[in-house]
Amino acid sequence: MNIEVCYTPNSYSLFHKPDSVVVVIDVLRATSAITTAFYNGVLKMIPVATVEEALEYKNNGFMVAAERNGEIVEGFDLGNSPFGYMNSKVKGKTIAITTTNGTQAIEAAKIADRVIIGSFLNLDSVIDYLKTEGKDVLFLCAGWKNKFNLEDTLYAGAVAEKLIYNYGFKTVCDSTLAALDLYKLAKHDLVSYLANSSHRNRLTKLDLERDIKYCLTPNQCPVVPVLSGKFLVKG
Amino acid sequence: MNIEVCYTPNSYSLFHKPDSVVVVIDVLRATSAITTAFYNGVLKMIPVATVEEALEYKNNGFMVAAERNGEIVEGFDLGNSPFGYMNSKVKGKTIAITTTNGTQAIEAAKIADRVIIGSFLNLDSVIDYLKTEGKDVLFLCAGWKNKFNLEDTLYAGAVAEKLIYNYGFKTVCDSTLAALDLYKLAKHDLVSYLANSSHRNRLTKLDLERDIKYCLTPNQCPVVPVLSGKFLVKG
Numbered sequence: 001m002n003i004e005v006c007y008t009p010n011s012y013s014l015f016h017k018p019d020s021v022v023v024v025i026d027v028l029r030a031t032s033a034i035t036t037a038f039y040n041g042v043l044k045m046i047p048v049a050t051v052e053e054a055l056e057y058k059n060n061g062f063m064v065a066a067e068r069n070g071e072i073v074e075g076f077d078l079g080n081s082p083f084g085y086m087n088s089k090v091k092g093k094t095i096a097i098t099t100t101n102g103t104q105a106i107e108a109a110k111i112a113d114r115v116i117i118g119s120f121l122n123l124d125s126v127i128d129y130l131k132t133e134g135k136d137v138l139f140l141c142a143g144w145k146n147k148f149n150l151e152d153t154l155y156a157g158a159v160a161e162k163l164i165y166n167y168g169f170k171t172v173c174d175s176t177l178a179a180l181d182l183y184k185l186a187k188h189d190l191v192s193y194l195a196n197s198s199h200r201n202r203l204t205k206l207d208l209e210r211d212i213k214y215c216l217t218p219n220q221c222p223v224v225p226v227l228s229g230k231f232l233v234k235g
Numbered sequence: 236m237n238i239e240v241c242y243t244p245n246s247y248s249l250f251h252k253p254d255s256v257v258v259v260i261d262v263l264r265a266t267s268a269i270t271t272a273f274y275n276g277v278l279k280m281i282p283v284a285t286v287e288e289a290l291e292y293k294n295n296g297f298m299v300a301a302e303r304n305g306e307i308v309e310g311f312d313l314g315n316s317p318f319g320y321m322n323s324k325v326k327g328k329t330i331a332i333t334t335t336n337g338t339q340a341i342e343a344a345k346i347a348d349r350v351i352i353g354s355f356l357n358l359d360s361v362i363d364y365l366k367t368e369g370k371d372v373l374f375l376c377a378g379w380k381n382k383f384n385l386e387d388t389l390y391a392g393a394v395a396e397k398l399i400y401n402y403g404f405k406t407v408c409d410s411t412l413a414a415l416d417l418y419k420l421a422k423h424d425l426v427s428y429l430a431n432s433s434h435r436n437r438l439t440k441l442d443l444e445r446d447i448k449y450c451l452t453p454n455q456c457p458v459v460p461v462l463s464g465k466f467l468v469k470g
Contacts, residue, residue, distance in 0.1 A: 007242065007383060014381055146249055148242060148410040174433045175383040181420055182413055198409045 002136045003163060005156045005175040008143040009101070012108040021135050022109040023118040023126060023159065026142035027151040028199050029080045029208075030102020032119040032215040033065070036082035038234050039121075039221035041091035045232040047103040048096055057096035063089075065097040070206050081211050082121075094231075101142035106227065109140050115227035116235060120155060120190075123218040127159055129235065131167045139179075150182070150197045151216075154190065157183025158218075190216045237371045238398060240391045240410040243378040244336070247343040256370050257344040258353040258361060258394065261377035262386040263434050264315045264443075265337025267354040267450040268300070271317035273469050274356075274456035276326035280467040282338040283331055292331035298324075300332040305441045316446050317356075329466075336377035341462065344375050350462035351470060355390060355425075358453040362394055364470065366402045374414075385417070385432045386451070389425065392418025393453075425451045 006015040025031055034045060048054050051066055051073055058064040058076065065078035072079035080099045097103060109115045114133070118126045130137055139159070141152035157179035163169035164180075171177065186193035191213060194200045203212055214220070226235035241250040260266055269280060283289050286301055286308055293299040293311065300313035307314035315334045332338060344350045349368070353361045365372050374394070376387035392414035398404035399415075406412065421428035426448060429435045438447055449455070461470035 008246065011243065011245070011381065144409075146246065147408075148413065150409045150413060153413065172433055172436070173382075174379075174385045177431060178383065178385060178388065178413065178417055181417060185416055185420070196412060198407055201407070 001134060001169045003160050003169050003171040003176050004173040005139040005141065005153070005179050007141050007148045007153065007175055008146045009105040009108040009140065010146045012140060015138050016111065017136060017138070018113050019135060020112060020138040021114045021116060021130060021133050022112045022138045022140050023116055024102065024105045024109055024140050024142065025118045025152040025155050026099070026102030026105060027119055027155050027215055028203060029082060029211055029215055030099040030142065031117045032121055033080040033082045033085060034097070034117050034225050034232060035119045035121045035221045035223065037085040037090060037095065038223045038225050040085050040087070042085065042095055043092050044094040045225070046094065046096040046230055047106040047232060048098045049103060049107045051098055054096055054098040063093050063095045065095055067099045069100060070203055070208070081208070082214055083211065101144060105140050105142040110227060117225035117232065118155060118159065120216055120218045121221040122223055123158060125222045125224050127162045129224045130159070130163060137163065137169065144199055149199050151194055151199065153179045154183050154186050158187065236369060236404045238395050238404050238406040238411050239408040240374045240376065240388070240395070240414050242376050242383045242388065242410055243381045244340040244343040244375065245381040247375060250373050251346065252371060252373070253348050254370060255347060255373040256349045256351060256365060256368050257347045257373045257375050258351055259337070259340045259344055259375050259377065260353045260387040260390050261334070261337030261340060262354055262390050262450055263438060264317060264446055264450055265334040265377065266352045267356055268315040268317045268320060269332070269352050269460050269467060270354045270356045270456045270458060272320040272325060272330065273458045273460050275320050275322070277320065277330055278327050279329040280460070281329065281331040281465055282341040282467060283333045284338060284342045286333055289331055289333040298328050298330045300330055302334045304335060305437055305443070316443070317449055318446065336379060340375050340377040345462060352460035352467065353390060353394065355451055355453045356456040357458055358393060360457045360459050362397045364459045365394070365398060372398065372404065379434055384434050386429055386434065388414045389418050389421050393422065
C-alpha cells in the first residue's frame, strides 16, 4: 500500500491511478465544512466547479453553498464556514456546494474509483477508513488557486504518519516525505505553526480566527464523506 | 523584495512576474552540471527542450549534451553528470544541452527578464547576485517530471534563509515557508537527509553516488550562469 501526495489539483493527472483511494483535502475550509455538514445530518452534497452551476441548483430549489476568495458569494445562503452547517435547517437536506479550491480538487479527482473527504475534524475516521480499504492512497491537496499550501500538506502528513508507522503503508514519494517532516515540526501546535501561513493570514483578515481554530482541532466529526456519482454521501 | 518558490515547471505561469529574478534549480543534476561547465571554462550553453533539437545542433557540429531518465542519450557525448564537464575539451566551447527536467524548467522561465542557474555548487555566488540585484526572487524547481522533489526545495530554502535573515527579503508564500523549514531540518547533513528521497534513489541505482555527493557540496564553483537570449553565459 503506497502513499503519494499531490499538492495541487492541476497536477492530479500526473498522479492518477484508478485504484487508489483519493483523499481530497481543503482544511481551510471546504473539506472541514463538508465533514461538519455530514456530522450535522446533511443527507447529500453536490460539489460543483462553478458559481453558474451552483446558481442553477439554487433556481431549482436546492439549498446551495458558494464561496469565492474566503467569502460567501452574494445571493447564496451558505459559504464554506463550518459553523454555517451547525444548524438544524441542514438536517436531511441535499446541498450543492462550490468553493474556490476544494470543489475544484473534487472535480479533478472524480475520475478515480474512490474519492473521500479529509479534514482534521475526521482525522481518525479517515485513517480507519484507509486502513480498512488497504489500497494505495493519494492525498490531493486543494491548495490555493493551484499553489501549494501548508495546512493541507500538514493534514496529509498527519494521516500518512499513522498509516506508515502503524499500518504498514509505504512511500517513495518526495512530497509525502516533505509532508511527514513538516507535520513532525507542526503537530504539537498546529495553530501556532500556521501563524505565518498565507491562507491563515487571508482568513484572519476576514475575521475568521474561530473557523481556523475549529478546523485545526482533530476528531470533532467522526464521519467520512465519500463521492458516489455526482453526490457526496456518508461513507 | 519578495521571495516565492514554484515547485514544478508546469506551474510557472501561476508565479510569473516579468520583473522577478528566476533561479532555475535542478540540483540532481542539470543545474549542477551547467554550473560546473561554466566554472571549467565553457563559453556558452544552449538549453533546448527536446532530443530532436539537440540532435540538430550535433549535426551542425556543436558539442551536445543529452540526458533522459538519468542516463546519456545514445549518440551523444555528454549527459548531465558534472564530472563530464571537468575536462579541458569543453574550454571555450558552446554546448547545447537537453535534460529530463532542468532544461524544461529553463524553457518555462525564459519569458522572464532575468533567469539564472542555481545549484549548491554556486550557493554563495547566487546569494550575492540576488542581494546585488535587489529584486523579487522566484525559485523555479525543476522537480521530477513535474512532480515536487526534495533536493531542489532544500536549495531554495538554503538561499531564501540567507536572503531573509541577512538581507531583508520577505515571503508570504507557503511553499517558501515549507522550503525554509525543510532546509532547517536537512542542512547539517544534506546527504543523509536525502537518503530516502526519490531521485537520490533513482541515481543510486545508476551508480551515481559520487555525483550526488559532489552536487550537494556547496560553493565549489563560484560562478553564476545567466540566460541571455537563447544562450546561457557567465553572469
